[in-house]
Amino acid sequence: MKELVLLSGKGGTGKTSLTAAFAHILSSRILVDADVDAANLHLITPHSVEIEEPFSGGILPVLNPENCTDCGLCREVCAFLAIADTHPPRIDPVRCEGCGVCAAFCPSKAIRLEPRISGVWFHSRTEKGPLLHARLGIAEENSGKLVTLLRKRARALAEKEPCPVILVDGPPGIGCPVIASMTGADLVLMVTEPTLSGRHDMLRLADLCTKMGIPACITLNKWDLNPEMTESMGREAAARGLFLLSPIPFDPEVARAMTLGKSLTEVSTGPASQAIRRIWREVEDLLGGTIPASHAMKPFPMTEGKAEDSCF
Amino acid sequence: MILSVASGKGGTGKTTVSVNLAATAPMPVRLLDCDVEEPNAHLFIQTEEVRRSPKKVFIPKVDAEKCTLCGQCEAICRFSALVTIGQKLLTFPEMCHACLGCLRICPEGAILHGERLLGEVIQAKWGRHELIWGELRVGEAMSPPLIEAVQGAAVADRPLILDAPPGTSCPMIAAVRDSDFILLVTEPTPFGLNDLRLAVDTARHLSIPCGIVLNRAEPGNTLIQEYARKESIPLLMEIPYRRSYAEAYSRGERLTDKDPELKKAFEQLWRDLEKKLHSLSERRLP
Numbered sequence: 001m002k003e004l005v006l007l008s009g010k011g012g013t014g015k016t017s018l019t020a021a022f023a024h025i026l027s028s029r030i031l032v033d034a035d036v037d038a039a040n041l042h043l044i045t046p047h048s049v050e051i052e053e054p055f056s057g058g059i060l061p062v063l064n065p066e067n068c069t070d071c072g073l074c075r076e077v078c079a080f081l082a083i084a085d086t087h088p089p090r091i092d093p094v095r096c097e098g099c100g101v102c103a104a105f106c107p108s109k110a111i112r113l114e115p116r117i118s119g120v121w122f123h124s125r126t127e128k129g130p131l132l133h134a135r136l137g138i139a140e141e142n143s144g145k146l147v148t149l150l151r152k153r154a155r156a157l158a159e160k161e162p163c164p165v166i167l168v169d170g171p172p173g174i175g176c177p178v179i180a181s182m183t184g185a186d187l188v189l190m191v192t193e194p195t196l197s198g199r200h201d202m203l204r205l206a207d208l209c210t211k212m213g214i215p216a217c218i219t220l221n222k223w224d225l226n227p228e229m230t231e232s233m234g235r236e237a238a239a240r241g242l243f244l245l246s247p248i249p250f251d252p253e254v255a256r257a258m259t260l261g262k263s264l265t266e267v268s269t270g271p272a273s274q275a276i277r278r279i280w281r282e283v284e285d286l287l288g289g290t291i292p293a294s295h296a297m298k299p300f301p302m303t304e305g306k307a308e309d310s311c312f
Numbered sequence: 313m314i315l316s317v318a319s320g321k322g323g324t325g326k327t328t329v330s331v332n333l334a335a336t337a338p339m340p341v342r343l344l345d346c347d348v349e350e351p352n353a354h355l356f357i358q359t360e361e362v363r364r365s366p367k368k369v370f371i372p373k374v375d376a377e378k379c380t381l382c383g384q385c386e387a388i389c390r391f392s393a394l395v396t397i398g399q400k401l402l403t404f405p406e407m408c409h410a411c412l413g414c415l416r417i418c419p420e421g422a423i424l425h426g427e428r429l430l431g432e433v434i435q436a437k438w439g440r441h442e443l444i445w446g447e448l449r450v451g452e453a454m455s456p457p458l459i460e461a462v463q464g465a466a467v468a469d470r471p472l473i474l475d476a477p478p479g480t481s482c483p484m485i486a487a488v489r490d491s492d493f494i495l496l497v498t499e500p501t502p503f504g505l506n507d508l509r510l511a512v513d514t515a516r517h518l519s520i521p522c523g524i525v526l527n528r529a530e531p532g533n534t535l536i537q538e539y540a541r542k543e544s545i546p547l548l549m550e551i552p553y554r555r556s557y558a559e560a561y562s563r564g565e566r567l568t569d570k571d572p573e574l575k576k577a578f579e580q581l582w583r584d585l586e587k588k589l590h591s592l593s594e595r596r597l598p
Binding site: 008009010011012013016036037038040043044058059077079080094097098099100101104105136138139140141143144171172173174175176177178179193194195196197198200201204207208211212222225226229250255258259261 | 320321322323324327347349350352355356388390391409410411412413416417448450451452453454455477478479480481482483484485489499501502503506507510513514517518533555558559561562563564
């Protein structure tokens with residue numbers, strides 16, 4: 001079993017669309033939606049929820065006003081300014097980090113720690129294998145722990161029923177949930193776009209992959225928006241040891257598929273759909289062989305001409 | 313006045329809206345890029361860097377001579393940043409949330425102040441405006457304290473525009489929680505709508521009024537308009553879907569410099585926002 005994680009640094013570059021297309025192309029796979037803040041994969045993956053469970057990633061202090069002597073020590077020891085200057089003190093769950101220091105120091109044992117339910121996670125059935133997804137509660141923390149839980153479940157499932165690949169649709173950024181999404185994975189696939197922001201964010205994510213020792217490959221989505229930038233980003237990515245995959249042209253079919261709530265490869269055989277099928281074969285090669293320590297460079301396969309101007 | 317630009321979904325145009333809003337402001341403003349994981353606003357702005365300051369947080373450092381291996385620090389730490397193995401107390405700095413519990417509980421004074429670099433806060437001049445952004449150190453997981461440091465570097469003597477990170481969890485909350493108004497940027501797709509709903513729930517949870525900016529609007533697609541009407545949320549602006557905008561964006565150009573119509577639309581947005589915020593007096597960031 002191999003685990004592929006789709007990341008981008010910058011949001012909205014096509015991680016979920018690409019994951020959904022791979023999910024459609026493959027005959028057997030486990031899907032993980034690791035963007036637990038703003039999960040979308042389930043919106044374009046027909047599924048039925050089989051297990052729904054609350055997620056508790058931390059604790060919440062609860063004050064018992066009867067025991068509280070209003071000494072103010074809890075407020076003093078809270079490093080997160082989560083205890084309001086009221087009488088008795090009021091704990092702000094939005095600011096609370098769940099460290100429990102207030103409870104440990106309360107001289108009258110007026111604060112107890114309760115599990116904090118910060119979301120729900122789901123095990124759903126799809127036509128070609130399970131989908132693990134979640135919904136982090138509004139203004140909640142511990143998204144990294146929730147991501148880790150989903151990935152652990154996926155690995156356990158893959159051991160029970162042999163499955164060739166786990167596809168992880170990752171969150172944007174490079175912080176806690178991203179690190180939780182990629183730790184120990186076999187390969188990161190970076191989906192980015194040829195824009196100044198895309199480039200900036202790609203370089204930071206590439207550095208993170210290097211730091212964590214995870215091999216990475218990259219595709220440029222809507223590459224024809226800026227062919228010069230596509231080329232220079234390809235060179236920079238290769239110089240950082242990333243494998244270059246085929247780029248994806250701008251194609252109005254992508255938006256159409258999303259509006260229909262379907263994967264691109266299901267509704268289109270257009271240029272973007274073809275590019276994605278090609279990319280999957282390239283990824284399969286990378287996952288199949290042992291990924292060499294010194295990353296091979298591959299020329300960027302440029303397609304000529306511009307995609308239609310119509311819909312942008 | 314603190315105005316946040318946020319969205320549940322990434323890549324909907326938060327930075328585009330923040331930067332163009334600041335560029336068309338009728339008064340000097342401070343733009344705070346609070347997406348410290350992937351800050352992008354500075355790519356669209358010619359700035360003159362004024363100051364770069366590191367942001368560090370506490371991590372425990374063990375004075376092995378004083379440590380009696382009593383285990384109290386390990387017991388209070390809920391993040392597994394201190395572990396006794398054999399006759400040695402080990403620290404795992406990357407697990408530490410800087411709650412200072414270990415420092416406070418140690419009866420021997422054996423826990424000392426160590427430091428972990430979270431990232432940097434950069435302050436820059438931009439004509440009559442100012443830009444402040446944070447850059448999370450690559451490999452660092454904890455972004456909220458750096459977001460707070462970006463906010464802390466700003467004096468609220470003029471309107472603040474906050475470009476928030478995507479999502480609805482701790483980093484986004486840290487960015488927007490002290491705002492007077494949140495502009496939610498979205499796109500007319502099922503993903504955009506789904507994540508807009510989450511962002512609206514978040515704004516309501518925090519009791520902050522919000523309005524919608526619809527990016528990549530297409531004629532005939534009324535997905536977001538219908539939602540806004542149903543939820544009685546003002547739809548303040550629509551930016552049409554144009555390939556030329558995407559190309560300008562890719563080169564780091566500001567749309568309001570390229571398109572006078574759009575510039576007018578942003579100026580109108582300011583007038584609408586000023587009306588909405590009329591009753592709100594200036595507030596300081598904590």
